[in-house]
Each structure stands twice: as C-alpha cells, then as structure tokens.
Amino acid sequence: MYDTIIIGAGMSGLAAGVRLAHYDQKVCILERHSVVGGLNSYYRQRGRNHDVGLHAVTNFQPKGVRKGPLARLLKQLRLAWDELGLVPQSGSSIRFPDLTLRFNNDFALLESEIRKRFPKETDGVQKLIGALVDYDDLGKTVNVSARSVVKEYIKSPLLTDMLFCPLMYYGSAIEDDMDFNQFSIMFRSIFLEGFARPMGGVRDLLRKLVNRFKEDGGELRTKAGVKRLLQRDNQVYGVELDNGEIIESRRVLSSAGWRETLGLCNPDASKQDKPGQLAFVETISVLDKQPKQFGHNDTIVFFNDSPKFAYHKPDDLVDLRSGVICSPNNFSYSQPLQDNVIRITALANFEKWHGLPQKEYALEKLRWYDRIAQSAARFVPDFRGSVIDTDMFTPTTITRFTGHENGAIYGAPVKQYSGQTPIKNLYVCGTDQGMVGIIGSLVSGITIANQYCLQN
C-alpha cells in the first residue's frame, strides 16, 4: 500500500514525487511511456540529442533573487541556483508586418521599444503591470477575459496583439483570448522575468529530479500506463495498470490532465468539460553552421504576417500566418552547443492530422516542413541552404506520447487551480492545474503535493 501514487513522470509529477519522498512517504510514480519528461521529454535520432518541445525555460531570475516561482522551486526541491545551469537568452523579438518589438530579460528594453513605437501607450502598459494577478492569488477569480482587461489599459489593437502573441503561443489553452490569470502568469514569466536554457536541454534537469526522487526512496515505474482508477464510496484506493496489475494507495495525484483523469474514473465523467483545441506542429532543422554565422542572432522570434493575429484551430493542417522561431544556440553560453538548430512552431489542426492515413501522414509532414520553413524565412535570414537533418512533431505525436487529448499541449481551456476533483483523495497537478512551462509545472507539482499530500 502506497501513501501516494502519482500518474505521469513529467515535470509536475516528478516534482511532487521529490517532495513526498523527501518527507518519507511511500510513493510510486507511474509513467506509461518508456522515457520520463512528459511534454518536456527528450529523444535521440540519427546520432543527435533532441528535446521534445523545449524552446526556453521561462521565469528566469538571476542568482540571488529570492522571490518568484524560480526561487520558490529551488528552495522546495533543495536545489542550488547553479544546479539548474540556466543560461539567459541573447534577446528575442515580436515581428509583425512593418513593426518589430525587441525584448530580453531586462523589461526596460521592451518598455523603451513600446515608448518609441507606441508613445501614447507607455502609461497604460505600466498600469497593466500593476493590475496583473500575483502568483499567490491565482485562481481567486476565474473566467475573466484577458482581452477585456487589457483593453482598459492599452488602446492600440496592434500593440495588444503583439503583446498577446508570445504569451498565447507559450501558454494559452483558450482560442483568441486568455484567462486573465494565465495572461498574468505568462506576462510575468516572459516579459518581467525572462528566458533561459540549460545548456544540455531538459535531460540534466530530469535526471536530477529522478535521482533525487530515487535517493529518497521513491519508486519510478516506466511503461506502466494507468488504465483506470479504482474507487469505492467516492474515494480512490488504487489504480489498475494497462496490464491488469492492481496497485493500492491512500491517495492519487494525477498529471494526466483534467478530463483525462476524470476519464480514468468513469468514461462518462468528463463529458461536461471542454477539451483543449489548440495544437501545434514543430519542425526541427539541424544546420551545418551556427545561426549567428548567417546573421540570425535572436533567441526567439514570434512572427505574424496578418493585420490581425489569429490564435485558434486552423481549418487546414497548419496555419502558416504566424509562428515561433527558436534557436537553442542563441543563449549566452560560454561555449557553442554541439548541434546547430532552428525550431519552428505553428498552430495545427489535430483532427486533420489524426485523420490522415499513415502514408499520407508522412507525406504531409514533408510538405508542411517545407512550407513552414518558407514561412519562417520571411522573418529570419534564410537558413534553408544549411539544413543537414530534420524532424517534426505533429499533434498526433503529442497525443501518442503524452496522452493529452487533441494533442493540446496547454491542456483544457478551463483550469483547476485548486487541484481538487469531485473525488475526495484524488488531485490533479500539471498543465490543467493552471501553470504551464517547465517552471510552472514544477511549481504545480510542488504546490499540490504540499497542500494535499503532506499536510496529514
């Protein structure tokens, strides 16, 4: 009999596991996939290491800053700042037709860009920052449209779209809008805090978490998918694995997603909640030279070619009008990375990809790789002559490896900030609890573990 079973060995599940094992709970993490990491996993292909989805870690704060999610998770996981090996970004930009806003980890840059381009909006932006929800107050009010709040402070529709673009791409589960809690989290974590990357990608961090968990006596089982949650009298008492094995526990903490978790209790239970609709494709281009050698110095470029920025499920397989171009090479490392890479993200349609016959699927991946690269080359120096290897994930890939419905990376549109479920000793953490990104997921696992699994 375990004290706690955790479903999913992604960032949130592992962080929760580290906390519980540290305080001597008998805890087991069950992961369906053979590799840990969930949405932030890694793989090896043709001799190269790739991260599944990592562009950058958000919420970056320099060493010595004691406030904010990064400082909190370091303390909670007993990690020294240096152990994460975070290297800050070089600088990023938001590129719209005829207008670019640059930003980096010092908010003063974005502020001065706004002052130059949108002089009348400077005060409004300041006031908006003052109105952002604090991390500790998240979820106190929900279902407030971020667009409706921002409209009170910023008049220019163009500036509004330009500010929303990075925040939506890196964390919105709602089409063409955000919940104001989510907007506040993303605004703080991207514009007020910033981007960084561990030199070795997500591998080092995952390894550290797994080692810490195991040293403290935690058990991690991979290739152990949970088929259903066992319950009586509105309480869970364990899980049944895909292979029929039954494991009992006093409580269950699930990072499988809100609807996905309710579905493990009762296949009909989740019907009333809406699944996420926002899915993405991502291309990976390995280059024969560093991006800066052909003039590309930005860490991340958020681009949009249309008068109005659209952030919703496209009709076609991919929406080429906007996207995110990330180069893992363009962080301030002390030495260059082994591989030179450009990653491009674009909005995609899950059903369209999911419905393709196998042969057609492979062909469409090739077609859209080319179109996406062409689309991106409008906003950054053309890298296509330097490509020596490629890969690509689609919404189907995400569902296959993470179990997230619709390939929805940011989960369901309505978040469950409390982490509680209709079942007494079943809790959720991770993306659907409300925090996204690596730092957000870790904080989510920590917070929910502290609140419900450690207090008694």
Place this chain on the structure above:
Amino acid sequence: MTPAEIREAVLNILEDITPDEDLTQLKDDVPFREQLELDSMDFLDIVMELRKRYRIQIPEDEYKNLVTMDSTVKYLTPKMENL
C-alpha cells in the same frame, strides 16, 4: 540538546532549504522573513524538517514562534532539551 545545539539544528535546516544563502551573517534577532525573505511555504518546510529529523510536532497555531532564530530556539528548547 542545548540551546546552542538547537540553534545548529535549525541552521542546518535553513542551509538545506536555502542553499544559495550565506548564513554565516544571519542575525539571530532579525526575522527570517526579513533577512531571507522566507514565505509561508518555507516555514512549513522548517516545521516538516523538524518533524522528520527530531520527531517534533508543532501545531499550526504555534508557527508564529518561528520568527527569528532567537524566538525559534527559545520555543524549541523545552521540546528538544531531552533529545
């Protein structure tokens, strides 16, 4: 444990929770919250570490005694002097 040993025990816990802080400069009469910007999650961790390491139970309404090093040692002395 003597008050000096209890202080050492608390210091060890603080070192674990805040590996990036230099605690040699810690002032015993200034609140932890002020010097180290500890938040409620950190105080909960101190309580849980004391429970894990020394089997001491601290009821929630007595957390307020863990303000400074001085007040913490004073509060813990009767609970830990026989350890």
